[in-house]
Amino acid sequence: EAQVTQNPRYLITVTGKKLTVTCSQNMNHEYMSWYRQDPGLGLRQIYYSMNVEVTDKGDVPEGYKVSRKEKRNFPLILESPSPNQTSLYFCASSGQHTLTFLTFGAGSRLTVL
Amino acid sequence: QKEVEQDPGPLSVPEGAIVSLNCTYSNSAFQYFMWYRQYSRKGPELLMYTYSSGNKEDGRFTAQVDKSSKYISLFIRDSQPSDSATYLCATPLGRLYFGRGTQLTVWP
Numbered sequence: 001e002a003q004v005t006q007n008p009r010y011l012i013t014v015t016g017k018k019l020t021v022t023c024s025q026n027m028n029h030e031y032m033s034w035y036r037q038d039p040g041l042g043l044r045q046i047y048y049s050m051n052v053e054v055t056d057k058g059d060v061p062e063g064y065k066v067s068r069k070e071k072r073n074f075p076l077i078l079e080s081p082s083p084n085q086t087s088l089y090f091c092a093s094s095g096q097h098t099l100t101f102l103t104f105g106a107g108s109r110l111t112v113l
Numbered sequence: 114q115k116e117v118e119q120d121p122g123p124l125s126v127p128e129g130a131i132v133s134l135n136c137t138y139s140n141s142a143f144q145y146f147m148w149y150r151q152y153s154r155k156g157p158e159l160l161m162y163t164y165s166s167g168n169k170e171d172g173r174f175t176a177q178v179d180k181s182s183k184y185i186s187l188f189i190r191d192s193q194p195s196d197s198a199t200y201l202c203a204t205p206l207g208r209l210y211f212g213r214g215t216q217l218t219v220w221p
Contacts, residue, residue, distance in 0.1 A: 042213030098145055098205060102149075102157075104156030107155070
């Protein structure tokens with residue numbers, strides 16, 4: 001089944017404890033992206049990647065890192081999480097340069113205490 | 114001004130009603146317009162997309178774009194409780210711009 005897989009789906013952590021949210025897609029898509037979704041603010045892009053070894057900042061990149069060493073994986077790294085990073089995170093991928101069809105993962109709900 | 118503006122609602126309608134969901138956008142260079150549907154505790158999924166102006170119909174759903182007024186609409190006919198979700202409009206231009214989403218509840 002064509003899909004985007006995120007892990008973990010739920011995580012409660014404490015301020016300053018480094019964590020990684022993994023994202024993997026099995027559709028050979030070149031484009032991958034991370035979003036966070038907060039009530040009243042909608043989906044906001046954190047980072048995106050047009051291809052392997054190519055990443056760029058979105059609207060809210062502060063406090064996050066990403067890497068794209070392989071086409072299928074695009075992990076999101078929080079080096080020193082803070083409570084304002086408590087959010088619902090989505091990874092998405094697309095095989096079209098027009099970005100008309102994004103496939104989203106099921107989401108990762110992160111709580112930073 | 115945000116590139117895409119969407120009234121977040123919430124919108125609550127009885128089963129069988131016609132629902133109209135709307136967005137406005139600012140950049141006349143936008144060409145593709147999409148609607149994503151997001152059920153509670155799920156990721157968004159593409160519902161429909163249109164290119165340039167005009168209408169596109171898929172079953173009970175009609176997507177409409179009016180480029181002269183920079184207005185995007187999604188109509189749902191004979192709405193069902195299973196249509197209860199958040200609907201997000203989106204348009205790409207180098208990157209994807211999302212509206213904030215409208216939360217729709219269809220009650221039996």
